[in-house]
Amino acid sequence: MARYVIDAPTLLHLVDAGLRVDPSHRLVAPNSIRSEALELLLQDVHAGRRTEKDALAAHERITETKIRLLGDRASRRAAPQLARSKGWDRIRTAEYLAITRLQADALVTVDPNLSAAAQDSVPVGAIEDLLVPE
Numbered sequence: 001m002a003r004y005v006i007d008a009p010t011l012l013h014l015v016d017a018g019l020r021v022d023p024s025h026r027l028v029a030p031n032s033i034r035s036e037a038l039e040l041l042l043q044d045v046h047a048g049r050r051t052e053k054d055a056l057a058a059h060e061r062i063t064e065t066k067i068r069l070l071g072d073r074a075s076r077r078a079a080p081q082l083a084r085s086k087g088w089d090r091i092r093t094a095e096y097l098a099i100t101r102l103q104a105d106a107l108v109t110v111d112p113n114l115s116a117a118a119q120d121s122v123p124v125g126a127i128e129d130l131l132v133p134e
Contacts, residue, residue, distance in 0.1 A: 003028055003104040004130055006067070007096055008036035009111045013127065015061035020132045027130070028104050030095045031071040037062050075099050082121070097121050 003026045006014075011033060014021065021027060041058055044050040050058070075098045083094035097118055100107040106125035107118050118124050 005096055005100040005104045005107045007109050008033050008040055010109050011037050012040055013110045015058055021130050022132045027067045028070055029067050031069045070099050070103055075102050093117050
């Protein structure tokens with residue numbers, strides 16, 4: 001069983017595209033992932049990219065997605081240290097990387113900025129790594 005950290009844009013990509021995660025894999029993420037996903041849905045509604053009905057349907061699929069939410073003491077300590085070492089003034093990216101270092105085999109993201117930030121810190125996988133083999 002592989003453990004993959006995903007972020008909110010990747011979670012939305014999975015539910016929007018109707019992609020099935022291989023049941024032998026475990027998805028993990030910081031506790032904040034669901035709130036981040038809701039913010040993205042709200043932004044889409046405000047920008048006219050989704051209707052409110054579509055956003056609610058996506059939210060329903062998000063809540064059905066099995067994700068182990070993490071926020072343990074080790075990752076809460078590691079994330080600020082990592083952010084400081086990289087010179088970042090925000091914790092979000094560092095939190096995903098810290099959880100990947102401590103709890104997962106790789107980070108999978110559709111966010112090019114997060115992927116670039118992760119390149120020298122943690123293994124980065126592809127979305128296909130998560131999916132049921134064809």
